[in-house]
Amino acid sequence: MPAEPQLTPQQQLAHRGFPMLLTPTMADCMRQPQEQDPIYRQFWPSAEELQNPPHYTTDPLQEAASSPMPGLVHKYQGRALLHLTDACPVHCRYCFRRHGAITSPMDPQAEQQLVDHLAQDHTLQEIILSGGDPLMLNAPKWHWWMTQLAQLPHLQRIRIHSRVPVADPSRLTIPMLETLQNTAKSVVLVIHCNHAQELTPASEVALQACRQAGFLVLNQSVLLAGVNDSAEILAKLNLALVGLGVLPYYLHLLDTVQGAAHFEVSPQRAMEIMRQLHQCLPGYALPKLVRERPELPGKEPIHWF
Numbered sequence: 001m002p003a004e005p006q007l008t009p010q011q012q013l014a015h016r017g018f019p020m021l022l023t024p025t026m027a028d029c030m031r032q033p034q035e036q037d038p039i040y041r042q043f044w045p046s047a048e049e050l051q052n053p054p055h056y057t058t059d060p061l062q063e064a065a066s067s068p069m070p071g072l073v074h075k076y077q078g079r080a081l082l083h084l085t086d087a088c089p090v091h092c093r094y095c096f097r098r099h100g101a102i103t104s105p106m107d108p109q110a111e112q113q114l115v116d117h118l119a120q121d122h123t124l125q126e127i128i129l130s131g132g133d134p135l136m137l138n139a140p141k142w143h144w145w146m147t148q149l150a151q152l153p154h155l156q157r158i159r160i161h162s163r164v165p166v167a168d169p170s171r172l173t174i175p176m177l178e179t180l181q182n183t184a185k186s187v188v189l190v191i192h193c194n195h196a197q198e199l200t201p202a203s204e205v206a207l208q209a210c211r212q213a214g215f216l217v218l219n220q221s222v223l224l225a226g227v228n229d230s231a232e233i234l235a236k237l238n239l240a241l242v243g244l245g246v247l248p249y250y251l252h253l254l255d256t257v258q259g260a261a262h263f264e265v266s267p268q269r270a271m272e273i274m275r276q277l278h279q280c281l282p283g284y285a286l287p288k289l290v291r292e293r294p295e296l297p298g299k300e301p302i303h304w305f
């Protein structure tokens, strides 16, 4: 990142609402002209964030309503989300958490309470570490959490939702992977990549290490106007991922969070893109088009065929 990014006064305002954050890895992926660059658009504060259409809110998913205690969101059957940190490697301008709707723990006492709760809920088969970004935890914290999760007999799977393998691959260290492997649970890693331009030699190495560790590696993307809203761009992304052994999982419609309206792609356009992708991709390279609805017991599939 340039030491002193040149921001216009309006970009400054957007930046104050949600501080700009990107890694050298992502900054190196940017190309000229910046305004048309899919990486720049994802991470650089924009005057467009100051628009305020009525149906865009600060907590579009109403996660707080499904959070019985700090750090836990339990909405879907058999699987619960843990938010162990607010930290992320980058700040994605379209993120539904940009207003900090959900807060993480945690002092050691709150962490222990959370672990006790997980131990008592035998319906939980899967813990999803989300965030913030769970791979931003420091090594001792990571080790502590993995040790706790390993001890839950009813837990089958640990799932990690992370942008680190793409945005800051050097953070994914071999000891962290080994700790995860040693839990003796199935591990699913869901990375978040929106454009083939985000994939670098360093991220390829990190993903290869995850596959060699025996993890199932999936990708989720958000459909974003001006970033990846074409079949051509998404075909290229998903084939590049498949080439790295990463299967496309979800293609999300944008969450209607305040400040992100300029990224909106209509459901009609999304369905059109899916129909085009269907014509040119093998079935395993086709993500599921979904939308998050706070009142539903799972993601809402959008039928496009």
Ligand SMILES: *Cc1c(COP(=O)(O)O)cnc(C)c1O
Pocket: 073, 074, 075, 076, 079, 080, 081, 128, 298, 299
């Ligand atoms: C997305 C999400 C999950 C995971 O859903 P899958 O369809 O299994 O990927 C779990 N809990 C919450 C609250 C979620 O938003």
Ligand code: SF4
Pocket: 087, 088, 089, 090, 091, 092, 095, 096, 097, 131, 132, 133, 163, 192
């Ligand atoms: S939670 Fe994920 S999408 Fe949101 S800012 Fe962090 S890395 Fe980006």
